[in-house]
Amino acid sequence: KAHLTSHSRMSGSSLTSRLPKTGETIHGHKFFIGFGGKGANQCVQAARLGAKTSMVCKVGKDSFGNDYIENLKQNDISTEFTYQTKDAATGAASIIVDSEGQNIIVIVAGANLLLNTEDLREAASAIRRAKVMICQLEVTPATSLEALRIAHSNGVKTLFNPAPAIADLDPEFYTLSDVFCCNESEAEILTGLEVGSPTDAGKAALVLLERGCQVVIITLGAEGCVMLSQTEPVPKHIPTEKVKAVDTTGAGDSFVGALAFYLAYYSHLSLEEMLKRSNFIAAVSVQVTGTQSSYPYKKDLPLDLF
Ligand code: ADP
Numbered sequence: 001k002a003h004l005t006s007h008s009r010m011s012g013s014s015l016t017s018r019l020p021k022t023g024e025t026i027h028g029h030k031f032f033i034g035f036g037g038k039g040a041n042q043c044v045q046a047a048r049l050g051a052k053t054s055m056v057c058k059v060g061k062d063s064f065g066n067d068y069i070e071n072l073k074q075n076d077i078s079t080e081f082t083y084q085t086k087d088a089a090t091g092a093a094s095i096i097v098d099s100e101g102q103n104i105i106v107i108v109a110g111a112n113l114l115l116n117t118e119d120l121r122e123a124a125s126a127i128r129r130a131k132v133m134i135c136q137l138e139v140t141p142a143t144s145l146e147a148l149r150i151a152h153s154n155g156v157k158t159l160f161n162p163a164p165a166i167a168d169l170d171p172e173f174y175t176l177s178d179v180f181c182c183n184e185s186e187a188e189i190l191t192g193l194e195v196g197s198p199t200d201a202g203k204a205a206l207v208l209l210e211r212g213c214q215v216v217i218i219t220l221g222a223e224g225c226v227m228l229s230q231t232e233p234v235p236k237h238i239p240t241e242k243v244k245a246v247d248t249t250g251a252g253d254s255f256v257g258a259l260a261f262y263l264a265y266y267s268h269l270s271l272e273e274m275l276k277r278s279n280f281i282a283a284v285s286v287q288v289t290g291t292q293s294s295y296p297y298k299k300d301l302p303l304d305l306f
Contacts, residue, residue, distance in 0.1 A: 008035075008036075008037040008039065008040040008055070008057045008058075008059055008068055008072075008082075008090070008091060008112070009035075009036055009037040009040075009090065009091030009092055009093055009107065009109075009110075009112070010033060010034070010035065010036070010064045010067070010068065010090055010091070010092050010093070011033070011034045011035075011036045011092070011093040011094075011095055012031065012032075012033055012092070012093070012094055012095065013031065013032055013033075013034065013095040013096075013097060014028040014030070014031050014095070014096050014097070015028055015029055015030040015031075015097050015098075015099075016028040016029070016096060016097070016098055016099075017029075017098060017099050018098050018099070019096055019098050019102060019103075019104055020096070028096075034290065034291060034292070034293075035067075035068060035071045035292055036093065036250075036291055036292070037057075037091060037112070037138060038136045038138055038161065038163055038252075038253050038256075039055065039057060039134065039135075039136050039138060039139075040055060040057070040068075040072070040292075041250050041253035041254070041257065041291055041292055041295075042134055042136075042161070042253045042256045042257040042260065043055050043072075043075075043077055043134075043257065044075045044077070044257065044292050044295055045253060045254045045256075045257025045258055045261075045281070045285075045295045046257040046258070046260045046261045046264075047075045047076050047077050048075065048295055048296065048297045048298065049257070049258060049261040049281070049297075049298050049301075049306075050261070050265075050298045050306075051260065051261045051264055051265065052078075053076075053077045053078065054077065054078035054079075054080060054081060054126055054130075055072055055077050055078070055079060055081070055082050056081040056082070056115070056119070056120070056123045056126075056127070056147070057081075057082055057083070057112065057115060057139070058082075058083040058084070058085055058088075058111040058112060058114050058115040058119065058139075059082065059083070059084055059085075059090040059091070059111050060084065060085060060086075060088055060089040060090040060110060060111045061084045061085060061086045062089055062090055064089070064090035064092065065084050065090040065111070068082075068090060069082055069084075071292075075292075078126075080126065081119070081122065081123040081126060083115070083119055084111075085111050085114050087111075087114060088110045088111040088113070088114050089108075089110045089111065090110055090111055091107070091108065091109050091110040091111060091112045092107075092108050092110060093105055093106065093107045093108070094106045109138065112138060112139050113139065113140055115139045115140075115143050116140075116143060117142065117143060117146045119143075120143065120146050120147055120150060124150050127147065127150050127151055127154070127156060128150070128154040128156065130151070130156050130264075131156065131157060131263070131264040131265075131267075132156065132157045132158075132159055132260045132263045132264040133147065133148075133151040133156050133157070133158055133159070134159045134160075134161060134256060134257075134260050135147050135148055135158070135159075135160050135161070136160075136161045136162070136163050137161075137162055137163060137164055137165070137166060138163075138164070141166070141169075141170060141173075144160075144173075145170060145172060145173065145176070148160060148172075148173070148176040148177070149172075149176060151176075152176045152178075157178045157179070157263055157264075158176055158177055158178045158179070159177075159178065159179045159181060159256065159259065159260050159263065160173060160176070160177040160179070160180050160181070160213075161181050161182065161252075161256050162180070162182050162186055162190065163182060163183070163186055163252070164186070165182065165185070165186035165189040165190055166189070167189055167190070167192075169190060171211065171212070174208065174211035174212040174213050175211075175212035175213075177212075177213040177214065178213075178214045178215065179213070179214065179215045179217065179259070179263065180208055180213035180215065180216045180217070181216075181217040181218075181219070181255075181256055181259065182208075182217075182218060182219070183218065183219045183220075183221075183252050184196070184201065184218065184219070184220060184221070187201065187204040187205070187208070187218045188204070190204075190208060191204045191207045191208065193207065195218065197223075198220060198223055198226050198235075198237040201218040201220055201225075201226040201235070201237075202226050202228070202235025202237070203235075204218060205217075205218050205226055205227070205228050205235055206228065206233065206235065209228055209229075209230065209233060214229060214230050215227065215228070215229040215230075215271065216228055216229075217259075217275065219251075219252055219255055219282075221248065221251070222240070222242075222245065223237075223239065223240070224237065224238045224239040224240035224275075224279050225237075225238050225240075225255075225275055225278075225279060226238070227271060227272065227275055229271065236272065238272060238275045238276055238279060239279075240279035240280070240282075240283050241279070241280060241283045243283045243284075243286065243287055244287060245286040245287065246286070246287055246288065246289055247286065247288065247289040247290065247294065248286045249290070249291050250285065250290075250291035250292070250294065250295075251282045251285055251286050252282070253291070254281060254282040254284075254285040254294070254295050255278050255279070255281070255282035257295070258277065258278040258281040258282065259274060259275070259278045262274035262277060262278065277305050280301075280305065281296060281301065281305070284296045284300075284301065
């Protein structure tokens with residue numbers, strides 16, 4: 001069972017020929033609502049591979065919140081610890097995308113910021129029973145940290161995705177991370193180093209490993225990822241498939257969700273093999289438009305991944 005403590009939000013996307021100027025009203029040609037938030041995306045990907053998952057998060061007591069819970073249920077995710085509050089609206093994002101793919105995005109965290117340590121104490125019984133818990137930074141750092149403490153002190157494997165990254169991350173986040181997984185730009189913010197190649201990523205990963213994580217993984221888009229661990233502190237590059245990417249939004253979340261699935265159910269595999277398979281699954285997701293809508297189900301994937 002993979003447990004997630006995390007962010008959930010609705011997104012409203014408008015497609016236009018160009019981005020509007022301040023004060024201007026323009027016509028777009030398409031509007032659609034999507035379900036997102038890093039934690040929810042990761043949970044959906046893990047569930048579609050067959051993981052038993054539960055989403056620990058907070059949405060508003062509003063129609064978006066109700067729709068959100070319905071979406072989790074449709075993905076076979078337990079909503080026992082998906083809280084609804086009257087005190088804030090469901091997290092939301094307003095997105096405008098022009099014909100060149102340039103975008104403007106405003107995210108309002110809303111109810112996500114109200115997920116607190118008291119909620120976690122209630123969810124602790126479930127966290128303790130999980131094999132893996134994933135956390136991100138889309139709820140308050142104090143809440144993420146408490147979730148990591150509960151998991152860590154109960155021997156539950158922690159997969160921490162420090163996204164969106166903050167430069168002065170509390171040092172405890174590193175020591176509580178069994179697996180610390182971020183992308184290039186997050187690695188840059190966290191280390192102050194430039195990360196533009198697998199070699200650079202290896203150097204940044206070493207800096208992060210020295211802060212106390214057991215395993216560090218940095219994802220590199222079309223280049224796959226780099227890994228290293230306390231037991232093998234030499235960076236290793238794991239390349240991925242060459243595919244025709246049509247929409248890479250949410251690729252990182254597909255990767256993290258897949259990795260959680262392998263950590264929970266295929267612990268006999270080497271880390272390198274888990275990462276090869278997670279690379280493959282994320283590469284499938286970039287060949288389809290959308291975020292959750294691009295995440296593959298077990299039935300659509302080659303049998304040798306399972
Ligand atoms: P994020 O979505 O957080 O920016 P990345 O861009 O690093 O994260 O992508 C995460 C993972 O998704 C990569 O490690 C890789 O496995 C896969 N991926 C992303 N872009 C591509 C691509 N163009 N071709 C193949 N795989 C990709």
